[in-house]
Amino acid sequence: MTLSTDRRTRGAERKAPMTSTSATPIAGQRRGEVVVNDIGLDYNGVPALADTDLHVHAGEFFTLLGPSGSGKTTLLRIIAGLLDPARGSLHIDGTDVTRTPTQKRDIGFVFQNYALFPHLTVAENIEYGLKVRKMPAAKRAKRVAEMVELVALGGYADRYPSQLSGGQQQRVALGRALAQNPRVLLLDEPLGALDRGLREELGAEVRRIQQESNTTAVYVTHDQEEAFILSDRMGVMRDGRIVQLGTPEQLYREPKDLFVAKFLGKTNLFPGRLTGVDGAKSLVRVGEHDLVARTNAAITGEDVVCSVRPEQLVFGAAGAGAADAGAAGAAGAAAAVPAGLERLADATVTEVRFLGQRRSIHLDADGIACAADLDPSAPVPVVGERVSLLVRPGEVALVAAE
Numbered sequence: 001m002t003l004s005t006d007r008r009t010r011g012a013e014r015k016a017p018m019t020s021t022s023a024t025p026i027a028g029q030r031r032g033e034v035v036v037n038d039i040g041l042d043y044n045g046v047p048a049l050a051d052t053d054l055h056v057h058a059g060e061f062f063t064l065l066g067p068s069g070s071g072k073t074t075l076l077r078i079i080a081g082l083l084d085p086a087r088g089s090l091h092i093d094g095t096d097v098t099r100t101p102t103q104k105r106d107i108g109f110v111f112q113n114y115a116l117f118p119h120l121t122v123a124e125n126i127e128y129g130l131k132v133r134k135m136p137a138a139k140r141a142k143r144v145a146e147m148v149e150l151v152a153l154g155g156y157a158d159r160y161p162s163q164l165s166g167g168q169q170q171r172v173a174l175g176r177a178l179a180q181n182p183r184v185l186l187l188d189e190p191l192g193a194l195d196r197g198l199r200e201e202l203g204a205e206v207r208r209i210q211q212e213s214n215t216t217a218v219y220v221t222h223d224q225e226e227a228f229i230l231s232d233r234m235g236v237m238r239d240g241r242i243v244q245l246g247t248p249e250q251l252y253r254e255p256k257d258l259f260v261a262k263f264l265g266k267t268n269l270f271p272g273r274l275t276g277v278d279g280a281k282s283l284v285r286v287g288e289h290d291l292v293a294r295t296n297a298a299i300t301g302e303d304v305v306c307s308v309r310p311e312q313l314v315f316g317a318a319g320a321g322a323a324d325a326g327a328a329g330a331a332g333a334a335a336a337v338p339a340g341l342e343r344l345a346d347a348t349v350t351e352v353r354f355l356g357q358r359r360s361i362h363l364d365a366d367g368i369a370c371a372a373d374l375d376p377s378a379p380v381p382v383v384g385e386r387v388s389l390l391v392r393p394g395e396v397a398l399v400a401a402e
């Protein structure tokens with residue numbers, strides 16, 4: 001982590017070129033493997049990116065996900081060659097490109113602001129980089145036509161950017177970035193300026209286009225839903241570090257720490273004490289209840305937090321001391337926990353909301369505010385009702401208490 005002063009001053013912005021160069025791909029060959037080795041960068045002695053290792057596989061859709069200021073753009077711009085790392089090395093398809101200028105990295109970019117040429121049509125915008133590279137006119141026209149089709153802008157080729165919606169402009173930016181068949185496509189919050197509906201639609205398109213063009217994608221976003229829709233794998237970033245890598249499902253189900261658990265969607269947090277570990281299963285005591293949870297190798301102490309997603313909670317009859325009937329109908333001390341479930345806590349319903357595909361139930365589990373998602377066809381609990389919160393053994397994630 002120690003640096004000489006002159007290295008610290010590195011990282012000056014380089015101007016983003018509008019084009020990239022490209023080698024002709026060999027048919028069927030997977031391209032675009034990105035290997036980041038101990039890359040780091042500081043601004044005035046403060047690390048924007050701590051020494052980082054990352055291996056993005058050829059053809060993969062990889063997302064850097066994290067809150068604002070966590071270092072996502074810094075890492076992306078280093079891969080792009082728009083920022084010089086203070087230390088470490090970067091390889092693309094086995095070639096060291098750490099000091100290779102952006103134009104020679106064979107990379108395509110799409111940024112949040114579309115950065116299209118306003119005085120050029122859709123086709124001319126896509127064609128621009130090919131012209132710069134002196135691709136023959138006939139080949140160029142063919143490639144532009146392919147790109148217009150790929151990004152589903154048939155019929156719009158002669159329009160100017162001002163005659164297009166934000167989503168359409170971003171499709172042009174994608175077509176332009178892919179026209180030169182880059183090894184790696186880098187996308188920095190490309191959907192950020194669009195409204196929600198368009199974001200979902202274009203997100204699905206970005207994924208389709210990446211798959212069809214068989215291009216490795218490295219994508220930056222702070223939006224967890226976007227990351228889930230798009231990514232094969234992702235890295236969650238915090239304070240200049242990738243804190244956890246994995247598929248969306250792995251990260252959602254097995255967060256390494258409290259930060260990842262909370263960042264990847266709504267979760268309920270129940271403090272507990274780790275009482276035993278047996279391979280993939282851990283025993284944890286929450287209040288008066290013993291639960292089987294997923295083992296988390298990152299936990300060292302006894303103080304833990306159970307992270308329970310709203311859809312993991314099942315309602316049962318309230319346990320001992322309950323005054324009212326529970327959702328399952330029965331009540332009182334004799335209330336048994338159904339087979340295949342275990343009791344996490346008892347709680348009182350404080351709010352019931354119908355949200356279309358789900359019903360959101362808010363509860364107070366003796367001081368712990370929590371929420372459960374129920375199938376709308378399930379019995380509806382009423383406000384004030386006392387219920388048991390049940391979970392399936394081994395499903396609950398454990399993280400260290402902070």
Ligand code: ADP
Pocket residue numbers: 043047048049066067068069070071072073074075
């Ligand atoms: P993200 O993309 O996750 O929002 P960035 O990579 O842009 O995060 O920034 C990482 C950290 O580096 C932040 O703390 C940010 O304030 C700092 N930073 C980014 N660019 C500069 C700069 N040009 N000068 C000084 N600090 C910067």
